[in-house]
Amino acid sequence: MSFNLANRSLAERATLEDEKSRLFELWQANLGKAKADASRLIGEKAKRKGKWSEWVRSELDGMTPPEYANMVRAEVNRLMAAAR
Template sequence: MSYNLASLPFDERNALEDQKATMFEFWQQNLEKAKAEAGRLWAEKGKRKGQWQAWAAEQIAALEQGQYQSMVMRELERLG
């Protein structure tokens, strides 16, 4: 389902735009770090073999922010 943002009240539209800008800024600031973290995890795949997936999931779960965890998981998917 989609809706036209123009039909929302001004304050609500502005809040959505602010949230979008904040998320984009977070993404920009953390993308390289997420790529490096995914690379570190990926480098362990050969060493850990069948145990790697569970280990990687633990490592990702230990990361601070959910949004950052998602970034690392996406980067891992790109590597795979």
Template sequence: MSRSAFHQQHAERATAEAQRLIDQRSALGARWLSWVASELYQLTPPEYAAMVRRELARLNAG
């Protein structure tokens, strides 16, 4: 599968996952960053985890 096809197939899911992680920030407070790191570590394949990280950064900035 090409990189472009992979991205198209998983873009919506990656955005939803990033939003789920952002939504937990207020509930977890200071523990949020380590929690997010552990959640990202568990995502597979690594290309999908990278997509979620990029979406997380985008949502966090905006």
């Protein structure tokens, strides 16, 4: 989604910038852990066989905060794409 920040009030722009900073800090602080969790999930693929996707969804649903779960999901998707 694209929008012009100049059309937003100063308070709205500040809120958006605060959220962007919060997400960047979360990403920066948790990237290594997210990669390790994704590797752990991928490592279970051979063991769990046909039930693996369901198990991964369950594991991701249990991760908090949701932004962290999205980081792990993206890393799992990246690793799966690289394996093809």
